[in-house]
Amino acid sequence: MSETGQQLRNKDIVGIKDLSCDEIELILNTAVGFRDVLRRDIKKVPTLRGKTVVNLFFEPSTRTRTSFELAAKRLSTDVINFSVSASSMVKGESLIDTAMTIQALGADIVIIRHSSSGVPHLLARHLNASVINAGDGINEHPTQALLDAFTIMEKYSRIKGLKIAIVGDILHSRVAKSNIYCLRTLGAEVRLIGPPTLIPEGLIDPDIEIFHSMEEGLRDIDVVMMLRIQMERQDRGFFPTTDEYFRFWGLTLERLSLARPGAMVMHPGPMNRGIEIVSAVADSPQSVILEQVTNGIAARMAVLYLLSGRRG
């Protein structure tokens, strides 16, 4: 699928920050082929038979882990799910020891999610296996950004020049950060919308436009990317109540009508209906939320394929 023989420069994908525009495009182009595979009756190719992929998740996750697992299985790899509660970590084994053990078991690719930013980077330095970041703290979630870019490409056939609004908790969202890097590298015009408590002005690139008002920020937008309000977050108090959040930053049909006609609505899931988005929008024809889920498998297959191919 990478007929051109192009390759990724590094053995790992720990962040979009480290990827060039060419590399991102290579992944997106490769994903097109896998999306076609997923549309066949038999959704499986023998491409990576004999390779071993380990899902090493230190944070609860259903959709991302399942998506990676399915992507790996569609490529005919052997997949092991290694969840923290069942591991030696509870017995006091260090993070690096755990990862080294997994490598010694023969893993070619380790997919890691951790609540601390930088853990995938640390393991990438210690392991010969490829490391894929499936979300680290509040830093990055690169495959989510890749699948989002892929989904946008499917509809618009381009990203350059599109106006894309990311709405909500930018401060804590690794999805938002990876998307900002990815979309800007690909030439989109990115703007952020939300309360100032969740968009730290001084910390954001000065040429990214920040809006505190949905009514102003959504004007002429091609793509609205909603973020999940993380209600389980311990450190609360970024806004008074979910009622007030909805009143000012919830995506309603009225607000969506301010964007370009037919603007695309995205959400990485899981959604809080009635808090950041109303059902009428989430279930509207403009919503691509379920396409995102499907495309996630194709994008992750592309990443697994390219990282394996790299070492022949």
Next chain:
Amino acid sequence: MMRKDLNLIIRNGHVIDPSQGIDGKGALLVEGGKIKEVFQDSGFGIQADSTYEIIDAGGLYVLPGLVDMHVHLREPGYEYKETIKTGTMAAVRGGFTSVCCMPNTKPVNDNETVTEFILRKAYAEGACYVYTIGAITKGQKGEELAEMGMMREAGCVAFSDDGLPVMNSLLMRRALEYSKVFGVTIISHAEDLNLSSGGVMNEGPLSLRLGLRGIPVEAEVIAIKRDIELAALTGGRLHIAHVSTAGGVRAIREAKRDGIEVTAEPVRITLPLQRKQYVITIPMQR
């Protein structure tokens, strides 16, 4: 509140209007409830028919309606102390045509329902314009932000936990940040409650002699300095209520010089009492 049928001449008074730089002998001509003209003489020559009421303000000052941005109307909940009606009548008696009422009512004005109640009552019974100040935190407890956006939409013009500081610096940071969405000022009751704990007057030889627990000036100065730092960090608009310390004034002056968005008010009731020490709710400081 405006009487559209009012025709009035106020003459022979001392007119003060800082907005126009007027401060001297003058007269006012009011037609249909609106000031039509301000004269810079005694105004005895103004021609008017019998529909005009005439007030001789000889020996009196004539001022624009004053605004008191810090009052307590106590309603709802403490009607035995004051009501919206009595409070606004007192305001008008003193020349105040607009008042901003603090949220320490019962229940606390920390949601749009209370705000709407006060404004509806003020519209029906008030003697002057009433603007509401909402609470920064729910129940003024200093724990969680109140619904400032909804209260702003209901009519609140500023936010304060007056009577209490927001002791939690993180929460105060959030309040200043969040208030920027709605362009409203955060009014701070600047007091470090741990430093002032149990105190009833200025800490010094007098408090010792009287056997009363004192409050060090630092209780206020530290709180003011913290709030100024947070205003600088967030770019939020800060107002310090009832400043009573020289150190506080110095800190505010310096912050203004540095371009930080901060304003302040003195403790008005203590202004005539300078250099003396009295025991009041907000102890006199040096």
